[in-house]
Amino acid sequence: MTQVRDTASRGAVYSAAARHMHWVTAAAVLAMIPAGLVMTYRGNTLNIWDGLTNAMYSSHKLLGFLVLWLVAGRLAYRLLKGAPPDEPTLLWWQKAGSHLVHWLLYGLLLVVPLLGWIGVSLYPSLKLFGLFSLPAIATPNQDLAGQVLEIHGTLAIVMGLLACAHIGAALYHHLIRKDGVLRRMLPGLK
Helix, strand or coil: CHHHHHHHHHCCCCCHHHHHHHHHHHHHHHHHHHHHHHHHHHHHHCCCCCHHHHHHHHHHHHHHHHHHHHHHHHHHHHHHHCCCCCCCCCCHHHHHHHHHHHHHHHHHHHHHHHHHHHHHHHCCCCEECCCEECCCCCCCCHHHHHHHHHHHHHHHHHHHHHHHHHHHHHHHHHHHHCCCCCHHHCCCCC
């Protein structure tokens, strides 16, 4: 009976909606972390405040704002619809580690953009591309803005490192263990 259940579980994949939200989120994070490092280097270290730097900041703020709502929707979807059962070949500690990393990533994917939004509200620097502004969610306080944005940056690096661990584990399972862990989240599956 266990073997039948394991065989049925092995075929379980994430829904198309969950896979799409995952890959859009991954692409945004992979773009935002290096862009955030470059924009702060240009603006804060080199003190270059030209059109390119301003466009990078505007793009980063807009994408972060969109990621916040995408991840909130993604988390609501996950809580309502659930996820397929764990890959049956995983050991208990691999399952525990996987769940821990996933929930830490979900938390950071909410907290990091929220801290960014709070930081630009405190600064205040809510204008995007000189065309429109994000809504303010805090009263201006530049000293506090610096502290909040520093935490935002530090947690973004932590999130990037966790994402690298997540990617490394997925590749390990796909290339070394040759199990179905990565396949469950690949786009284009029926």
